[in-house]
Amino acid sequence: MVYDVIIIGGGPAGSSCATYLQKLGLNTLVLEKEKFPRDHVGESLIPFCYHKLKELGALDEIKKFATLKPGVNFVDINGERQSIWCFKNVIADESHMSFHSLRAPFDNALLRNSEKHGAVIKEQHQVKQVHLDNPDGSVRVETEDSNGGKDVFTGKFLIDASGQGTFLSKK
Structure with a gap:
């Protein structure tokens, strides 16, 4: 073949x-x-992946075991300052929710x-x-x-x- x-x-x-x-x-x-x-x-995904997983037809399966990740927390190199970003504040649709999963x-x-x-x-x-x-x-x-x-x-x-x-x- x-x-x-x-x-x-x-x-x-x-x-x-x-x-x-x-x-x-x-x-x-x-x-x-x-x-x-x-x-x-490697375990963490960004919101961009949401629509790709949906296109692939794998989103529902991933949702069964992955942990929802609504945002990120950035900490400077000295651990003194941080910035928290909620994806929902910058992404208007359902894809604002990202995932964290074991590989x-x-x-x-x-x-x-x-x-x-x-x-x-x-x-x-x-x-x-x-x-x-x-x-x-x-x-x-x-x-x-x-x-x-x-x-x-x-x-x-x-x-x-x-x-x-x-x-x-x-x-």
């Missing part, structure tokens, strides 16, 4: 991208080296949402090699699963959403 798009990485960027691409009718494969849910650093359930909700929209998810598939120079213009991605099994996937386009120190940046 030739996928329209292969995405390396199933975190928020990769899974959100997969959902948007599936909504456009593109056949999408997500390759994730870990098994979700998994721990990761494991947040990332898992987004990955499962992309799967619900039709993306093929391959967890515990570490990308070992990417071939971009195929005569037909396709992309071939070699992976190894958690049992040592090897797979090769073919796509028309490749997105590296593998996070800090991305796979392709090391090549």
Whole structure:
């Protein structure tokens, strides 16, 4: 099978991208080296994310476990002055409420949402090699699963959403 798009990485960027691409009718494969849910650093969202989560169709699921965050408190470097901002004072619609969540359930909700929209998810598939120079213009991605099994996937386009120190940046 030739996928329209292969995405390396199933975190928020990769899974959100997969959902948007599936909504456009593109056949999408997500390759994730870990098994979700998994721990990761970073838990706080800004109000801008509210409408994006709604577009993705993941908002209701996120609301089930995330803590509501109505604003922020800025403290200077010396801890002597602070400024409290309530999002509702600057954002007129429902998106003034943001969220705080552990990454494991947040990332898992987004990955499962992309799967619900039709993306093929391959967890515990570490990308070992990417071939971009195929005569037909396709992309071939070699992976190894958690049992040592090897797979090769073919796509028309490749997105590296593998996070800090991305796979392709090391090549």
